[in-house]
Amino acid sequence: MATAINLGEDVAGISSAGGSSPHAAPSIEQRRALIDRVARSSQFSRSARLRDFLQYVGYGSLDPSGAEIHEHAIGVHVFGRSPDYDRSQDNIVRVNASELRKRIERYFETEGADETLIFSIPRGGYTPVFQWRDAAAAVTASTESATITHPLEVVPAPDATAPDARRFPWAWIFVVLVLVGVCGYQWWQIRVLRRTTDAWAGRPAVADFWTNFDGAAPETHIILPDASVTMSEEITDKPVALWDYIHRDFPGSGHSKNLSADRQHDLDTIFGHNVVTLGDFTAAQQFLALSPIASSLHLSLARFFEPDSINHSNLIVIGGRKANPWAALFDEQLNFSLEDGDGHSSICILNRHPVADESATMCPSIGLNYITAYSVVAFLPNPGKSGKVLLLAGTDSDATAAAAQFMTSQEGLSELKARLHTDHLGYFEAVLKNSSLHGAPFRAQLLSLRPR
DSSP, X not given: OOOOEEXXXXXXXXXXXTEEOSXXXXXXHHHHHHHHHHHTSTTTTTOHHHHXXXXXXXXXXXXXXXXXXXXXXXXXXXXXXXXXXXXXXXXXXXXXXXXXXXXXXXXXXTTTTTOSEEEEOOTTOOOXXXXXXXXXXXHHHHHHHTTSOOTTOOOOOOOTTSOOGGGOHHHHHHHHHHHHHHHHHHHHHHHHHHHHHXXXXXXXHHHHHHHHHHHXXXXXXXXXXXXXXXXXXXXXXXXXXXXXXXXXXXXGGGOOTTXXXXXXXXXXXXXXXXXXXXHHHHHHHHXXXXXXXXXXXXXXXXXXXXXXXXXXXXXXXXXXXXXXXXXXXXXXXXXXXXXXXXXXXXXXXXXXXXXXXXXXXXXXXXXXXXXXXXXXXXXXXXXXXXXXXXXXXXXXXXXXXHHXXXXXXHHHXXXXXXXXXXXXXXXXXXEEEEEEETTOOOEEEEEEEEEO
């Protein structure tokens, strides 16, 4: 089999089971040049952080000492973590390493298809491994040829004393069963393919909206909220600014001189965990269930989302700015927004410019046998005008999940098109009233709508 070469090694040649390899071990210059070509490719043009990740592990491995590259060092030097950060609580390196491996693989399958030298980063480590492409292909071909009978091989004549197969009907039964099994498997494959092809069948409004949404940019990011931010703001009574959040300055400016040392320690502990509510995760599942576009959807926690994707990708932002600081980027564009109610006892919907019979404020209510909540849905262009953004935020996480269900249903999207008198949905804002009786799931009702 082909011999994989560690970047930190400097070997004069490679041997295989069949003798010497036609290639010597790649030099440091060849490895460095390949790393640079991959880093400059389209796979990394829109993700500076992943490009830094690639160059850090690549250049670091060119050290002749061959020192192993550790996760902790990557977290500190690439992702700006403090030297004492806890890898068990912060998995940013592992999350981004998975995406880095995918992009390296896509490069060698597309624009790097003609590269003679290739590399990968095996799971379980962060050191790139190199091999010559034709050597790997030759090993595969030789392995396959070893299992094929030579076309000139002489097949001995059957033994005249061998039992006649016709005497054993079970042999024919076995053949028939094999054929039935093959036919059954093919039928199942056709069914699976048809289900994928017909995934939009009976849902033309869903197909129209989400096909156009997904096609507006190469990637679509689903950004889950960070419940740690909400808890911090409730403790300090101070919002976490997006700038501080991006640069991991939390609790940082959120600390108050009036807080005790124990309470400040509590804040640090809260931000040491990634907390997502069930309702918000359910909302994300609604989008991931759109199978025809699911392969282009990328799920991210708010604290791990990279800012350089904002201007070039489609975004689905789940949660208001109190739980998801990325929502603050669009707050000034909106008529409907989530605000604290009187005494901060609840979250309400603020209608900045009420018309007709609309209310200026819509707050949730709980009765003996019912719950009423509200959610906001906004469909906007991304800041770079090169993609689209869908914002969903509820007065609680269950209301957010109800908004996601509304935006992925034939009934919900058809109602929006009917109210806007259009065949293709343009940008809009909407408020949904979500009601539940006796603990049943929320049912969403379109309450207010603004075209943009």
